[in-house]
Amino acid sequence: MGGKDIMAVNKQSKGADRSIYSRVGMIVLYIALIIVAVFQIYPLIWLFLFSLKSNAEVFGLSPFALPQDPKWENYIRVWTDGNIDLYFFNSVWITVSSVLLTVLLASFVTFAITRMNWKMNKLVLGLFMVGLMVPIHSALIPLFDFFLTLDLIDHPLSIILSYTAFNLPLTIMILLGFYYTLPREVEEAAVVDGCSVHRIFFQITLPMTTPVLATTAIINMIYNWNEFVFVNTFISSDKFKTLTVGIQNFIGQYLTDWGAIGATLIISIIPILIAFLVLSNRIVEGIAAGSIKG
Amino acid sequence: MNKVMSNKLVIALYVLPALLLIVTLIYGPILLTGYYGLMEWNGVGPMTFVGFDNYIELVQDSKFWDSALHSFLLAIFSTLSLAGYLIISLILAGKIKGSNLLRKIYLIPMLLSSVAIAQLWIKIYDPNNGMLNSLLMALGVENPPAWLADPKFVLYAIFVAILWQYAGFYIIIYYAALKGIPESLIEAAKIDGANPVQIAYKIKVPLIAGVIKVTVVLAIVGSLKYFDLIYVMTGGGPNGASEVIASYMYQKAFGSYEFGYGSAVAFFLLIITLIITWITRKLTASGDEVQY
Numbered sequence: 001m002g003g004k005d006i007m008a009v010n011k012q013s014k015g016a017d018r019s020i021y022s023r024v025g026m027i028v029l030y031i032a033l034i035i036v037a038v039f040q041i042y043p044l045i046w047l048f049l050f051s052l053k054s055n056a057e058v059f060g061l062s063p064f065a066l067p068q069d070p071k072w073e074n075y076i077r078v079w080t081d082g083n084i085d086l087y088f089f090n091s092v093w094i095t096v097s098s099v100l101l102t103v104l105l106a107s108f109v110t111f112a113i114t115r116m117n118w119k120m121n122k123l124v125l126g127l128f129m130v131g132l133m134v135p136i137h138s139a140l141i142p143l144f145d146f147f148l149t150l151d152l153i154d155h156p157l158s159i160i161l162s163y164t165a166f167n168l169p170l171t172i173m174i175l176l177g178f179y180y181t182l183p184r185e186v187e188e189a190a191v192v193d194g195c196s197v198h199r200i201f202f203q204i205t206l207p208m209t210t211p212v213l214a215t216t217a218i219i220n221m222i223y224n225w226n227e228f229v230f231v232n233t234f235i236s237s238d239k240f241k242t243l244t245v246g247i248q249n250f251i252g253q254y255l256t257d258w259g260a261i262g263a264t265l266i267i268s269i270i271p272i273l274i275a276f277l278v279l280s281n282r283i284v285e286g287i288a289a290g291s292i293k294g
Numbered sequence: 295m296n297k298v299m300s301n302k303l304v305i306a307l308y309v310l311p312a313l314l315l316i317v318t319l320i321y322g323p324i325l326l327t328g329y330y331g332l333m334e335w336n337g338v339g340p341m342t343f344v345g346f347d348n349y350i351e352l353v354q355d356s357k358f359w360d361s362a363l364h365s366f367l368l369a370i371f372s373t374l375s376l377a378g379y380l381i382i383s384l385i386l387a388g389k390i391k392g393s394n395l396l397r398k399i400y401l402i403p404m405l406l407s408s409v410a411i412a413q414l415w416i417k418i419y420d421p422n423n424g425m426l427n428s429l430l431m432a433l434g435v436e437n438p439p440a441w442l443a444d445p446k447f448v449l450y451a452i453f454v455a456i457l458w459q460y461a462g463f464y465i466i467i468y469y470a471a472l473k474g475i476p477e478s479l480i481e482a483a484k485i486d487g488a489n490p491v492q493i494a495y496k497i498k499v500p501l502i503a504g505v506i507k508v509t510v511v512l513a514i515v516g517s518l519k520y521f522d523l524i525y526v527m528t529g530g531g532p533n534g535a536s537e538v539i540a541s542y543m544y545q546k547a548f549g550s551y552e553f554g555y556g557s558a559v560a561f562f563l564l565i566i567t568l569i570i571t572w573i574t575r576k577l578t579a580s581g582d583e584v585q586y
Contacts, residue, residue: 029385036382037399040461044402046425047414063428105315108308116308117300124309131320133571135519137540138564139323141330141547141557145337146323165319168312197304226407228522233548244409248526251413258417265410272405280398283405287463288470 044269051075051262058258074263078250083238084264087246092271094156094242095224098163099217105164106171106216107209111201114179115187125176131169136229144233158234159242163224171216174289178212211282218279219286225272243268324564330557337553348558358559360534361542364449368538369517371453372460376509379461383468384494397469401462408459408522415455416442416527442528445535452524452536459523460516464509471505472498511574515567539563 050058051074052067078084109128113121147158186208190200206213228244235241241249247264254260276283331348333341352358382400386393403411418425421440430438441451475498483493499506521540524530530537530545537545543563547556 029390033382033385033390033396036461037396040400040403040458043414043418043425043458047417050417058423063423063425105312109312112305112308115299116305118302118305124313127313127321128316131316133515133567134320134324135515135540135563135567137519137521137543138327138560138567139320140544141553141560142323142326143319145326146318161315162319165315168316172312191298195298197298197301201308222405226405226409228407228409228526229544244407247413248409258423261413261417265413268410269406273402276398276402276405280401284397284401284466284470287401287404287466 047262048266050258051266053259053262055257055259071259074259075267078260078264079267082250082254082260082264083246084243084250084267086238087241087243088267090156090240090246091225091242091244094160094163095221098160098167098224099220101160102164102167102171102220103213103216106168106175107206107213108201109168110172110175110179111205114176115184115205116197125172128169128172131166132173136166140229140233147234153234154236154240156235156240159227159230162230162234163220163227167220167223171220174216174219174286175209175212177289178209182208214279215282215286215289218275218282221275222272222283324561327557327564328561330554331561333554333557335554336551337547341554344554348555349562351555352558352562357534357537358539358542361530361537361539364536365518365520365538365540367449368453368456368520369514372456372513372517373510375457376464376506376513379464380468380499380506382461383465383472384498386465387469387472387498388490393469397462397466399462400465403459403461404463406459409526411455411459412523412526415451415458419451443532445532448528448532448536452527455523455527456520464513467505467509468502471502475501507575511571514570514574518563518567518570539566 046063049067050063052070052072054071057065057068109124112118113125143162144153147153147155152158182205186204187200190204195204225242226244227242228248231242231245232248235245238246238249247268250264251261330341332343332345334344334347335341386397390396417423419427419441421427421438421443426441427438439447441447479497479501480493483497488496519540520538521544524536524538525541525544528536530541539559540563543556543559546552546559
């Protein structure tokens with residue numbers, strides 16, 4: 001079915017019929033793939049286009065028309081008047097803190113499970129892995145109650161801790177695959193030289209795992225940046241809201257202002273798109289590693 | 295070696311913080327959810343023990359069963375759509391020029407928040423100024439439906455957005471698995487005269503059966519806990535036509551402050567998720583662990 005295979009068949013076949021047949025097949029396959037690509041990307045282009053339109057254009061002209069006079073001021077307007085700047089910076093610092101905490105704690109656990117000798121390590125690992133299956137809604141009410149008791153409702157700590165707990169299983173799973181393939185000679189030599197465990201972890205193992213740390217960090221970043229339920233449930237004041245919940249509120253107030261809504265959505269997805277342009281290989285790798293090894 | 299690497303204090307120091315977090319924020323809460331399901335409770339006041347009343351009410355609650363049905367429909371749609379993703383991946387993995395770029399384009403929607411996706415698709419489905427209906431009218435369809443406001447169409451409309459969101463995710467997984475198949479096997483089949491379709495169907499697909507099994511579990515479990523997109527797009531409406539288990543639970547607990555009943559729904563969601571994960575793994579256990 002694949003192009004390579006078709007090309008291989010192509011080489012072997014002597015009759016011109018088969019050659020034409022496989023070339024047509026190839027073109028059909030390409031067209032199918034490109035249709036899927038258009039379906040995936042066009043809605044986002046359309047979103048960008050209407051973010052630059054005025055309401056007169058949105059309601060008066062075809063939805064497929066290009067913006068006549070791009071309204072970049074839509075972006076400035078929502079950034080300052082719509083509190084989007086505040087939500088944006090909340091998303092940034094809450095995402096960054098949760099990612100750092102998750103990746104550090106997950107590295108500690110993975111190191112202890114794969115490098116240190118103790119009896120319960122399989123059991124503890126199992127506990128982390130089962131966590132992958134738990135739907136957050138099944139924990140939501142007691143979590144709400146728990147944070148209410150600790151006076152952490154409407155406090156960013158409630159979401160940072162929740163993100164960390166619920167992302168630890170996946171992060172550990174991705175790290176594990178890498179730790180298992182990592183040669184142990186350097187660490188063993190360090191032990192012989194009398195290195196302490198902490199020095200081995202921080203100065204040898206952690207630097208050696210940089211590639212997979214980048215993968216887990218970017219996967220965590222995407223999850224946290226996009227998270228909605230925890231923020232929507234635990235945070236009520238504007239000053240702690242992140243973009244997902246913030247834009248949801250914002251759009252509730254500007255229901256018919258398509259340009260403003262479009263600009264807000266584009267602002268909310270730009271950091272992810274930039275991260276994707278820079279680190280797309282890591283993201284692809286993380287998604288593949290995170291699911292296949294399950 | 296053994297002495298340094300067996301230091302109990304260090305092990306505790308490294309494992310306990312993370313363990314404490316998942317025990318207090320995941321395992322404790324899911325057990326408490328089952329317990330709260332036995333209570334009548336408005337979320338702030340005192341709890342009253344009502345035994346299995348909430349669970350009995352659940353069994354008789356037609357709105358709950360409607361939402362469960364919608365969740366199962368989404369799970370079935372999602373599982374069927376895996377076949378399409380698999381075909382796309384088989385094509386892509388055949389060293390097609392530009393497959394790397396195509397895969398990345400396919401993945402982009404998956405990176406966006408469900409809130410952004412929901413808001414975008416609300417606009418696409420807008421009855422008057424949306425992309426879809428304008429296209430349909432240009433093609434000569436008179437009076438295309440108001441997709442999200444029509445109980446007959448709303449679930450399908452949501453499913454198309456879900457399809458859009460997850461296509462790249464599954465394609466990446468299948469593609470990575472297909473790339474892991476040794477070239478030599480494919481070459482041997484070609485020498486034996488197998489055509490590309492036979493190679494795909496008889497060799498490649500069976501070889502990645504383990505991965506396909508994982509994606510079936512992911513698709514089913516993912517659909518059962520589906521929430522964000524539906525909550526933002528329709529809030530479960532119109533009139534419950536797109537309500538799913540998670541959104542029903544959320545509406546009961548945080549909408550009408552029936553925390554006891556909401557907990558019962560949440561506990562049901564947990565149990566059904568665990569059972570289905572287990573059954574899917576059992577049912578698809580044969581043909582697993584293909585060695586090559």
